Amino acid sequence: MKTEILQPSPAAYEHCAKLIRSGEIVAFPTETVYGLGASAYDEEAVGKIYAAKGRPSDNPLIVHVCDEKQIDEVAFINDFARVVMARFMPGPMTMILPKKDIVPYRVSGGLETVGIRMPDNDVALSFIRFCGVPICAPSANVSGRPSPTTAKHVFDDLAGKIPAILDGGACRVGVESTIIDLTRPVPRLLRAGGMPLETLEAKLGKIEVVDTLNSKVALCPGMKYKHYSPKAEVYLVAAGGDQEERIRRKYNESGNKTAVICLDDMAAKIGGPDVLRAGKDSEEYAHNLFALLRRCDELGYDTVVAQGVTEEGYGRSVVNRLTKASGGKII
Ligand code: AMP
Numbered sequence: 001m002k003t004e005i006l007q008p009s010p011a012a013y014e015h016c017a018k019l020i021r022s023g024e025i026v027a028f029p030t031e032t033v034y035g036l037g038a039s040a041y042d043e044e045a046v047g048k049i050y051a052a053k054g055r056p057s058d059n060p061l062i063v064h065v066c067d068e069k070q071i072d073e074v075a076f077i078n079d080f081a082r083v084v085m086a087r088f089m090p091g092p093m094t095m096i097l098p099k100k101d102i103v104p105y106r107v108s109g110g111l112e113t114v115g116i117r118m119p120d121n122d123v124a125l126s127f128i129r130f131c132g133v134p135i136c137a138p139s140a141n142v143s144g145r146p147s148p149t150t151a152k153h154v155f156d157d158l159a160g161k162i163p164a165i166l167d168g169g170a171c172r173v174g175v176e177s178t179i180i181d182l183t184r185p186v187p188r189l190l191r192a193g194g195m196p197l198e199t200l201e202a203k204l205g206k207i208e209v210v211d212t213l214n215s216k217v218a219l220c221p222g223m224k225y226k227h228y229s230p231k232a233e234v235y236l237v238a239a240g241g242d243q244e245e246r247i248r249r250k251y252n253e254s255g256n257k258t259a260v261i262c263l264d265d266m267a268a269k270i271g272g273p274d275v276l277r278a279g280k281d282s283e284e285y286a287h288n289l290f291a292l293l294r295r296c297d298e299l300g301y302d303t304v305v306a307q308g309v310t311e312e313g314y315g316r317s318v319v320n321r322l323t324k325a326s327g328g329k330i331i
């Protein structure tokens with residue numbers, strides 16, 4: 001199958017909507033990462049997403065909507081959801097709500113709940129509007145690889161497996177949505193992401209945080225899988241204390257195909273051609289992380305030493321993604 005990369009235009013949206021209506025899958029940009037979408041009501045098309053990604057089928061998909069009417073169509077809206085819809089949608093966050101029957105179990109991974117998100121990206125919203133149905137989508141990468149933040153990343157992973165990629169340029173946020181379970185008396189954080197927890201708590205009150213990385217039971221399907229990995233071995237150097245020393249030591253003791261990913265001020269201290277700058281703060285780090293991991297593979301590095309940051313604000317999602325990418329190899 002030939003994979004077309006399309007620049008956004010009414011004709012391109014109509015073309016992609018036609019593909020979706022005929023049971024095909026299409027990659028599209030959002031403000032977080034690129035998604036691989038199908039009609040949320042077309043079970044056969046949903047099956048093609050799992051096949052193209054090589055994704056385990058008990059890992060649920062997020063349903064992307066362009067307006068509140070579509071939310072009402074797929075889920076039972078409660079008081080928390082009303083606050084989220086008023087304050088945070090569109091935006092980089094996903095809410096888990098009880099699903100309505102119209103959502104196939106193939107989308108929800110067999111659960112009675114559904115993840116819903118309204119992307120803050122004009123190309124995504126126009127695409128969904130042209131399709132006329134909610135679009136379920138995981139990230140548009142081969143399962144286990146770093147999420148794609150450009151159309152080229154999608155092409156590198158999925159060329160020949162999907163008919164079209166809508167090109168919206170580089171994603172503004174660059175890390176997946178924050179996921180909040182709103183089906184409980186106290187909302188619970190299921191995944192740190194593009195919307196800082198602190199910002200959500202300011203409007204929703206206390207949000208329960210569980211240590212999803214170390215918990216023995218998977219709170220939701222998907223959490224048990226290794227994720228976001230480049231081909232290189234990743235080591236996460238935890239924040240605090242003698243972090244600079246620990247980065248230097250790992251960098252020096254590893255072979256000459258070792259890259260260091262770190263914040264700008266640390267990069268200035270470490271120096272050298274193998275140092276990739278992640279930005280000036282955690283927000284920029286979250287934005288750049290996936291692209292940098294892919295870049296390390298392109299440059300032929302076999303080891304990546306990545307600087308950890310404090311787990312607050314955007315730092316929470318940086319540490320979460322690096323912990324998973326490293327498979328728990330923390331220094
Ligand atoms: P991705 O599409 O790769 O960003 O991953 C979607 C993730 O959202 C899944 O791996 C789950 O962790 C989570 N998710 C989606 N739907 C639900 C749901 N109904 N309940 C709990 N978690 C969900």
Ligand code: MG
Pocket residue numbers: 138139147
């Ligand atoms: Mg993903």
